[in-house]
Amino acid sequence: MKRKYENKFHFNVSTLGQFTRHYWRQSKTNAARTTAFIFFSIFLILAVLVFAGGIDNFYFPGVYSHNSTLTITTKKAPKRAEFQLICAKGNETQVCPTTYPISHHNPIINPSHSSSPKCPSYFRWIHEDLRPWQETGITRDMVDRARRTAHFRLVVVNGKAYIEKYRQAIQTRDIFTIWGILQLLRLYPGRLPDFELMFDCDDRPVVRSEDFHGPNDGPPPLFRYCGDDSSLDIVFPDWSFWGWAETNIRPWSIVLEDIKEGNKKTKWKDRIPYAYWRGNPHVTPTRKDLLSCNSSQESDWNTRLYIQDWDEQIKQGFKDSNVGDQCTHRYKIYIEGWAWSVSEKYILACDSMNLYIKSQFYDFFIRGMLPLHHYWPIRDNSKCTSLKFAVDWANNHTNLAEAIGKAGSKFIQEDVKMEYVYDYMFHLLNEYAKLLKFKPSIKPLGAEGTLMEVCSETMACSSNGISNRFMRESMVKYPSHSLPCTLPPYDPHVLADFFEKKANLTRQVEIWEDEYWHKSN
The missing domain is CATH 3.40.50 (Rossmann fold)
Incomplete structure (x- = not known):
């Protein structure tokens, strides 16, 4: 039995065969007969091209058989589940919906396991930016020491995001940076491991490489928008990819x-x-x-x-x-x-x-x-x-x-199209999470100085004006049906060349x- 989303197209070939045979007999010249043959051939080719996307049964015993039937079956692709923005009404408290998928095992959002395209060459700098911690790993103490200049702490546990804010950023840099990370979690639900990081939204890097020499003197991992040759700050896509209000x-x-x-x-x-x-x-x-x-x-x-x-x-x-x-x-x-x-x-x-x-x-690219x-x-x-x-x-x-x-x-x-911006973020955070020597966790919510859960609803529903419009314009509406691009391996010789x-x-x-x-x- 065919599945419910399959459509059958039945074409009775005998009708066309009879018409062509009649025209052939009435034709007085070879040119007219040639025209009849061409007409018949073109019609068949067009029928196959239009409906050949899902041929399950192609029965064609002969064009002169009165019962000949061409059966072509087309299959519709499974409909993707769209993420709706669910905003509270009236005096209701805005909360994060529980309908967000936090696992990629759901068959509706499970991406194809075919080979992914190779990431652009600049992705190899992810390895270089994380190299200071390759041997020692990243401890909680290292992360906490990055708080000195950070604007916020981000923790992702079980696919959900939590934020602890420390100070006001320039304009809306922190807001749209957080928004961008939330969209990444919607694009690749359940595919990132748990992680915890500190983010500095100011311009210039502050983790100077000259201040850290010994193998046990690990620098604090601090994310920001740019770096230079004398710093160890981890470079991340800037807020304007989601709009500069x-x-x-x-x-x-x-x-x-x-x-x-x-x-x-x-x-x-x-x-x-x-x-x-x-x-x-x-x-x-x-x-x-x-x-x-x-x-x-x-x-x-x-x-x-x-x-x-x-x-x-x-x-x-x-x-x-x-x-x-x-x-x-x-x-x-x-x-x-x-x-x-x-x-x-x-x-x-x-x-x-x-x-x-x-x-x-x-910057990163x-x-x-x-x-x-x-x-x-x-x-x-x-x-x-x-x-x-x-x-x-x-x-x-x-x-x-x-x-x-x-x-x-x-x-x-x-x-540097948005697909690759998200993939860069994915690989950077994924490689960073592999270096963590501690298990990220969240404190009891609601107490002073603790993490608060954030999602697209808590940000977009409470915003207004240009910020709200840009959030809605940049919102990820569907989980990806494909895997992220393939990260190139670390090769110091390639970088040197x-x-x-x-x-x-x-x-x-x-x-x-x-x-x-x-x-x-």
């Missing part, structure tokens, strides 16, 4: 589609042939220094630089802040702020060749990108001359410049630049 920048999955559409509006070679940057120059001296490179009557550095006044943008309703409308120049400048800048992914997603001013800080392939490196100690050379070179090598711009854009659009290649390519650009200015003088 204060600047009206929507969740990354939506913004990325806006940028893709923006790329289509102006062909690369029709774009303005200058280097473009718009941002807040007051957060760091290096950005103020960049403004000195603005083209004027006295000097032309091939740049178009603009100050972004966020207070004014708020008054005007952010009418000039849509990042999807800022892919109008051939070249776009990235420069870090007080630390790394959230603007990085938005700039790189344009097809414009990215002029990447040398940075001290890195930039470590997988290469100069002269994904971006053009710019010196930080001589920005103006470096920018002018880059634009002159690019305008004289437009095909190569366009290729670099599109390679960088492709990397962001394909390797990557660092060497990156340094050599940067050095090559600097040699070209020096030769350019030597000839100009």
Whole structure:
């Protein structure tokens, strides 16, 4: 007996056979008979193509048999269980629903066990970020010592999340970071082991590697949005992937589609042939220094630089802040702020060749990108001359410049799409949990200084305005039907080769630049 979600399509071939036989007999020429044969063949091919998704029975004894029947069965895919946002009504207390699956053994949400795709290359830095604890593991004392600067403690036990907040974060960084982790738990229910961590939502890393030397002097594991070469902070995707409410920048999955559409509006070679940057120059001296490179009557550095006044943008309703409308120049400048800048992914997603001013800080994905392939490196100690050379070179090598711009854009659009952002979070937290030398637990709820359970309902239902809209836009509605991508193994030789290649390519650009200015003088 067929299952209830199967549909049968019965096609009586004898009717078509009779029609074709009659037309064949009436035809006076070979061309007419050929037409009849072609008509019959095409009809059969189309029928099979349309319904061949689930052929259970294909009975075709002969086109001239009066009882011949073509039986094709199509099967509907099992319907995925959608996560509904269940908000309390009236004076009811908002609680986390008990309907969330916390196990992946449910056949409705059990993903396919077929081989998963290989993760993008930058995932290998997960091993590097966790390397300080590979030999010693992570003790509860180490985690507790990270509280000194942390904004919150996160504990996940049996697929449920609990938060202990310590201090107020900048804007809504902590709120959307927690929201993002909750969406990860909805995407891969029951697949993460129990873990406990501390998260610092400020910009600059604080766990200095020089402060920890001996094998028993383990550093505190502290999660944050960026790192540098002298720190041990664990790099995690920033809050803006789920929306930056204060600047009206929507969740990354939506913004990325806006940028893709923006790329289509102006062909690369029709774009303005200058280097473009718009941002807040007051957060760091290096950005103020960049403004000195603005083209004027006295000097032309091939740049178009603009100050972004966020207070004014708020008054005007952010009418000039849509990042999807800022892919109008051939070249776009990235420069870090007080630390790394959230603007990085938005700039790189344009097809414009990215002029990447040398940075001290890195986020989780930039470590997988290469100069002269994904971006053009710019010196930080001589920005103006470096920018002018880059634009002159690019305008004289437009095909190569366009290729670099599109390679960088492709990397962001394909390797940093939300599916991989979630997979990066999954693997980072999964590998981190393996290092814990203690069993994460929750204290009695409700007492002062203890953990409180959080879920999508406790966050989204109590929010309003832009925050509520962004949460609903970025909410995971279905558990994944597939496994996370496959994490590449740790190989120090691969990393060493990557660092060497990156340094050599940067050095090559600097040699070209020096030769350019030597000839100009």
